[in-house]
Amino acid sequence: MTFRSFPLARPATLVALLATAGLQGGCDSFLGPEPRGELTTDNFFETEAHAVQATNATYSYLRNWNVHVFGWIGMTDIASDQSVKGSTPADGSFLLDLDNLTFDPGNNAFSGTWAGYYRGIFRANVALEGIPRVPQMDEALRARLIGENQFLRAYYYSFLVRAYGGVPLVTEPLEPDELEQPRASREETYALIESDLRAAIEALPEESAYGAADAGRATKGAARSLLAKAHLYQEEYEEAYQQATAVINSGEYALYPDYAELFSYAGENSSESVFEVQTVSTAENNAGSQYSQVQGARGNLNLGWGFNQPSDQLEEDFEPGDPRREATILYPWEQIPDGSGRVPYLNPQIQNQRFNQKAFESPDRAGNQGNSGVNIRRIRYADVLLVAAEAAARTGRDAEAQRYLNEVRARARGEMTATLGLQVEALAPSIAQVLNLGGVDSRVFARRVEGAAAEAGLAPLDAGLDTEVEPAPIVVRSIDLVTSVDGAAVQSLADYEAAMASVTPGQTVSVGVVRLRQAAAGAAPTREDLTLSVTAEALLPDVTAAGDALVQAIWRERGSELAMEQHRWFDIIRQGRAPELMAAAGKTFIVGKHELYPIPQSEVESFGLQQNPGY
Incomplete structure (x- = not known):
């Protein structure tokens, strides 16, 4: 198997690999000039700095278009009941196919994310192979960097397994005659994810051990949280409970007091941040992403392209008075959340007049939307609490589940009852x-x-x-x-x-x-x-339900708390609710087919990968 849009085999030079190897932290933590001369896998891993640079390269790909931008947003939000394609009717037709569940294996979203996530895996594999052979470096740092790359490889594979099921497992840079790899099973893919995360948990420090310059690096809490979610998706509820409660009991995290402010610049890397993709908005370099550009309000005031708009269903799903509705949906004539008083005008070219406020980027920022500095929140402490709540409810710990759930609801309602x-x-x-x-x-x-x-x-x-x-x-x-x-x-x-x-x-x-x-x-x-x-x-009263009613309440809370944060599609798939929810949204979900996306047609045709059912 090969991925034609990026190198899977050992590269002749590492200059291209490291060209975007920005560290996931503040401006002063980004790499300086790229290494001079020809760097290869044979002569690169000679110093401690090389080990850090290779790890930064694995992080930097998280900002890539094919990892956390266009097709990925379509596969995680637009396909679901809580979102619609947005933009003008004729724009982004492949996303409309995702919205309508009429996609096929040739859809650009699948080839894009497949290539993007495997390139991230490739970078992790290069680092994991090279860091152990750096001759002289601090051994604690060596162990930590290996743990960071194990976490990141698990993160990349976590998307692939949820999207496509079992996928080819590539755990080292391949020689040219090794490029054709078979699909592993879903169970084998999760086994690799779990193995990487268990190793990362042992190697990584807690959040509090990092300084400000290392904000955004993988932590023990991030690895435990991702492992908890991996177990949840496999219905291994006791294991999910153990990992999620270990994060809670660590005392490293707390819910940010102001839900709306959590998604502003002030809320980045807050007490609630377990793992978020770091970006920096500058006019000079490419340390940002197009995450906000794709989703920003389109027209006058121009904040972006207008894709991924909150649906009618999402607007109705919030409980009466829930402040999270206003913090999630940016409406026409609403003041944008930068204090300027400006508003997006109604755009007659766009059918649905709502936008994702959680992806907001001010037009006054240096890099503007195309090089946005909006951090992409991937694991929040609220998510961990709700994972723990669901796992607790599934294992007969109803009182504990209620406590975690109601902690999330209490933060949402603030001072009002x-x-x-x-x-x-x-x-x-x-x-x-x-x-x-x-x-x-x-x-x-x-x-x-x-x-x-x-x-x-x-x-x-x-x-x-x-x-x-x-x-x-x-x-x-x-x-x-x-x-x-x-x-x-x-x-x-x-x-x-x-x-x-x-x-x-x-x-x-x-x-x-x-x-x-x-x-x-x-x-x-x-x-x-x-x-x-x-x-x-x-207003958002405490939940006292037990048993299945409690699980249903937790699922509803996930829909409100995490709306428009690219969790919805995979959530309703694992919950088994997709057929009914999609029917309510006017879409036909085919049981036995739509639980997985199709393997990209190019991979099936070129290397004989077995296609998923129904495609």
């Missing part, structure tokens, strides 16, 4: 100017209204473009500004949250509302002052 069924946002200055608010002090509006608030008569934002005019200006057909809650004046989101912090479930409160309507763009709005009575309900 009740909701009125409102998703509120801060009114952008540009929208306020369009409305000419005059004497209205509040800048808090209802984006979405559900439950008791809808029954009481509150209404969600209704805004669009007046397409009769060129260029099309904003028209706000209806907007409800919240001016008070239970007698407390509301002018800002902080005011609203402070007022809601004292509201309890079941309490009926008065809500002051100013409703503004525009008949046409530029028209003076009509105003209606309302006082509505709304009965609050519990």
Whole structure:
């Protein structure tokens, strides 16, 4: 077997391999000028610096287009019920086939990820072969670097086995006459993953042992977490429980207090970060990725290409008032999360007007979207808690499962215990100017209204473009500004949250509302002052269910907590829920076929690899 888009055999030179070997940490940790002269596998591994550089090369490929960008996003999110292709209808047709589950073995996503992940494995194999023979180096560092490459090889294989099932196992750089390798079984592939991760656990330090310059390197906790997930996918629940709880009991991690801020620049490498792909946005080098560019809002304000948009199903799946909905979905007319007050305008060329806010990159950053500095969060502590919760529930430890689950829910609700069924946002200055608010002090509006608030008569934002005019200006057909809650004046989101912090479930409160309507763009709005009575309900209450109902609650929580973070497709496959969820999304999931993606057609035709069932 061969992978024509990259070297699988021993390379004649390592210059190309190391050209992108940036360390996964801060700017001062990136490599300087690339090594001079011709470097080969025979003369390269001579110094400690060579061992570090080879390891950095394995990390650097995590930023690659074929590893954590276009096709990968399609295979992990767009294929699922929580996302749609996005962008303009004709753009990215191969992603539309993933969205509709009409893909075949020739789809670009499969050939791309297959090549990308095997190239990452190739780099790990080069390092694992070469580092042991470096003649003089610190032995603790040698052991750690070997452990890092074992973790990374396991990480690369973890995607391949979930996507394609058993795959060819390549554990060393091959000679030219060794290129044709057979597919291993799923069990054999997981056995390699587990072996690498167990070795990595022994070799790697805990998170706290690293300095700031080494942020993003693999840790004992990351290896345990990935091993826990490998066991979970194999329904080995006791083993998953043991590994996940070891991470929890290590005391190395904690949930970040502010869920929305977790996905901002301030939340990178936070207390919740178990493993995230490090990127740096600079104008001078290629240390970023196109992760945010692919998913950013498209049009005016231009943040990217507009792919991977949250679906109707995802918007509905959040429980009433769940703050994670607003932190996950970037809407038209919503202020972008960089403090600038700017908003993405409605784009009439795009069918679905929602974007992945967790992938946000400010247009003011040095590298902009094409060289984005958005770290790609791959394992969060919340994920580990939910793995532990599910494994505990599956092994008869319901009380422990409830505790881990409710810890995640408590962080999500913050200081509030009740909701009125409102998703509120801060009114952008540009929208306020369009409305000419005059004497209205509040800048808090209802984006979405559900439950008791809808029954009481509150209404969600209704805004669009007046397409009769060129260029099309904003028209706000209806907007409800919240001016008070239970007698407390509301002018800002902080005011609203402070007022809601004292509201309890079941309490009926008065809500002051100013409703503004525009008949046409530029028209003076009509105003209606309302006082509505709304009965609050519990916001993300603690789960007390047991048995199968508890497992179902954990699955639902994963859908809300980890939405748009590229976990959904593989989650619903292993849970056995894909047929029903995809049917609800209007897609036909074929049992016995769609559990796995097809092996790329080029590999089947050239090397006789056995194709997966149904293709």
